[in-house]
Amino acid sequence: HRHLLGIEHLKPHEITAILDLADQYVDLNRRQVKHSDALAGLTQINMFFENSTRTQASFEIAGKRLGADVMNMAMQASSIKKGETLIDTALTLNAMHPDLLVVRHPHSGAVDLLAQKVNCAVLNAGDGTHEHPTQALLDALTIRRAKGRLHRLSIAICGDIAHSRVARSNIMLLGKMENRIRLIGPPTLMPAGIAEFGVEVFDDMREGLKDVDVVMMLRLQKERMDGGFIPSSREYYHRFGLDADKLSHAKEDAIVMHPGPMNRGVEIDGTLADDINRSVIQEQVEMGVAVRMAAMDLLARNLRARDRQEGVMV
Numbered sequence: 001h002r003h004l005l006g007i008e009h010l011k012p013h014e015i016t017a018i019l020d021l022a023d024q025y026v027d028l029n030r031r032q033v034k035h036s037d038a039l040a041g042l043t044q045i046n047m048f049f050e051n052s053t054r055t056q057a058s059f060e061i062a063g064k065r066l067g068a069d070v071m072n073m074a075m076q077a078s079s080i081k082k083g084e085t086l087i088d089t090a091l092t093l094n095a096m097h098p099d100l101l102v103v104r105h106p107h108s109g110a111v112d113l114l115a116q117k118v119n120c121a122v123l124n125a126g127d128g129t130h131e132h133p134t135q136a137l138l139d140a141l142t143i144r145r146a147k148g149r150l151h152r153l154s155i156a157i158c159g160d161i162a163h164s165r166v167a168r169s170n171i172m173l174l175g176k177m178e179n180r181i182r183l184i185g186p187p188t189l190m191p192a193g194i195a196e197f198g199v200e201v202f203d204d205m206r207e208g209l210k211d212v213d214v215v216m217m218l219r220l221q222k223e224r225m226d227g228g229f230i231p232s233s234r235e236y237y238h239r240f241g242l243d244a245d246k247l248s249h250a251k252e253d254a255i256v257m258h259p260g261p262m263n264r265g266v267e268i269d270g271t272l273a274d275d276i277n278r279s280v281i282q283e284q285v286e287m288g289v290a291v292r293m294a295a296m297d298l299l300a301r302n303l304r305a306r307d308r309q310e311g312v313m314v
């Protein structure tokens with residue numbers, strides 16, 4: 001592949017290859033590789049048109065640890081504010097010959113469009129409600145390390161499924177790896193026709209969580225509910241917030257996940273989120289760096305192979 005735009009385009013063996021390489025960047029004691037020259041001589045530009053803490057910081061750290069020259073575009077201070085379009089901005093940056101472009105954008109499909117206009121490798125860091133492939137990959141790595149496998153697990157994804165690119169990418173990835181997926185949430189936050197993806201749908205947490213191995217909570221994305229029904233935080237927490245009582249219906253060794261940023265007391269109880277015996281939320285962040293190192297390393301190998309074929313000096 002030239003780009004990493006979505007899980008949709010990946011085959012199971014390619015997902016496994018990314019996770020296997022990520023395992024080489026973080027050992028079983030969670031010590032991370034901090035110096036490598038895998039991206040030496042390459043230029044990485046991060047363009048975030050939407051807020052981010054985890055994804056932006058970990059892509060920057062990943063690039064620096066692999067020896068790339070990393071530049072973070074301050075989109076708020078860019079000429080986008082003067083009316084320059086996304087494509088013109090991309091073409092302008094493309095003319096500076098970056099090798100890797102990491103892009104987050106509020107509109108679904110914007111990153112795919114941009115990838116068609118540039119010569120470098122593009123990594124989707126989240127586009128609207130469409131895909132967030134590196135999040136699904138880091139979730140997969142976290143699950144595989146905690147459970148020792150990434151197949152035949154029963155996995156519940158809970159909450160605001162309709163607005164979640166994390167849910168979409170995870171449903172595709174976990175489905176490709178032959179897991180049983182249960183979606184739990186209010187019918188108003190469940191996308192129409194979702195059952196066609198081979199998932200089971202529940203609107204009761206206790207019923208849906210019964211005997212699952214993994215509980216993945218999602219943030220209530222109020223910023224994407226423009227004008228639609230917004231549940232009150234109190235009522236939502238009562239029915240769908242994960243607490244010890246609801247979790248007791250899952251398997252005794254079920255792990256608790258959340259991609260972040262989380263709203264404590266809305267979709268998850270704060271004490272449970274901090275319980276290191278159940279919660280792997282911090283480990284997800286750690287795996288985020290390793291997975292992004294692996295994804296960029298693999299794309300850089302493809303870029304170099306392409307350049308060699310074309311006789312470009314590398």
Ligand code: CP
Pocket residue numbers: 051052053054055056126135259260261
């Ligand atoms: N999980 C995630 O994408 O977090 P950020 O929005 O902070 O990058």
